[in-house]
Amino acid sequence: MSVRRSSVEALLASQELDREVLVKGWVRTRRGNKYVQFIAVNDGSTINNLQVVADAEKFPEETLKDVATGACVAVRGTLVASQGKGQSVEIQASEIEVLGKADPETYPLQKKGHSLEFLREIAHLRPRTNTFGAVLRLRHALAFAVHQYFNDRGFFYVHTPIITGSDAEGAGQMFRVTTLPDQNPPLNEQGQVDYKEDFFGKATNLTVSGQLEGEVAAMALGKVYTFGPTFRAENSNTARHLAEFWMIEPEMAFYELEDNMGLAEDFLKYLVRYALEKCPADLQFLNDQYDKELLGRLQFIIDNDFQRLTYTEAVEILKSAKQKFEFPVDWGTDLQSEHERYLVEKHFEKPVILTNYPKDIKAFYMKLDEDGRTVRAMDVLFPGIGEIIGGSQREENLEKLQQRMQEMHVPEEELWWYLDLRRFGSAPHSGFGLGFERLVLFVTGMANIRDVIPFPRFPKNAEF
């Protein structure tokens, strides 16, 4: 009775056989005959199941009947070397307790595969599948690696606000946050909703980026990063966008664009290497089930330098490309997905860092180049994902920044505190944003971003 519960992962790795063990988990399958039953139990600690062997005569028929796919069980027994092929150890059961039944007639998950679209409709149960177990363990490993990486290199984790009072971050449509009543909200003299009456005394939104606040911290702590949820109310309907996603935004004082690129490349390689080291079984499963080139592609990322070139050079390459594009390439316009894909997947066949974009297609805070036409921006483009990182050296000169804000109609009044960073002790600094789900998408080889976050938020969908 004093046996403590072991994880499936620990038991499968155990060298210590013929001892009493206790395992608790969810039944994946049961098969067998009237003499012997085989129950595959998974507790989430690993993608692998533990095989429980039950001599049918020892257990009441009702108990075994309840040991159905999806049921939760506690099994006590002896850990023994397996007589069958396919696993090295198994449990010879002495006690089976069904902690939670799962009616086979109505339990939606089967032991056979389901489409990812169907699983999206049962997001509360899909973590129990091999696929989502693997994705969620990888997601955790990558999140942990983010903190590990920055902590080891002297970065400080700063918590930037989720509710923001400025709507000028320039990164997209925002979700309004309000406690005003839906019916008959207070109106101002112009007949518009009067947000002076609102909870914060002004209009507030969910953040689209922690960058501006990150810069505040970098101008004091030197090297910082944020890692938190961000929100975009864009009506984006693609496999690469979410309305709620997690973003990692490092911001470093005294880093120029070159340093920024170096950090981005080293960081991405570290994360991929970490996943390969910590989650080999999960990655092997995803490789076998979804994407036969996944492991090779991950290794390739680690082993090769990213191709660095300027926007202008990229435009030259695209113009002389034999391939016909749906959209024409012209200096001054932003590259289309097809152009980025050509560069990454056809021309260079490796990750690409594009720099020095025309100023008119980039954000107001990016540092102007000497020529006055381009800015010190960098986008990291990955195969299959497109833009995984967007970053830049920031404009540290007050007058130039104010000039850019005027040109791009960014209200100075709202960002007075941001301008103060340039008024008092300004310093060259750089940073970037990494969409966490795009990273998970790349590392897992999944095709749709909605399948790499437990509860995806996207237009017309906030179930669960």
Next chain:
RNA sequence: GCUUCCUUAGCUCAGUCGGUUAGAGCAUCUGACUGUUAAUCAGAGGGUCCCUGGUUCGAGCCCAGGAGGGAGCGCCA
């Protein structure tokens, strides 16, 4: 928001030219089998053909509108 495809059993799908009682595999249930590995074998049950309206003697199939989903594009991370 745009383009395009899809919606038939719990799941994945087939359904011919518009024609009688809508099919398959898997899952489920029942039975067989003394070590299974997405077990195997035999049998059974299971349908609002997405919704609304229309055309027609007759609609799963044709038409219109709506809803939901996928892929691609745009916006971006």
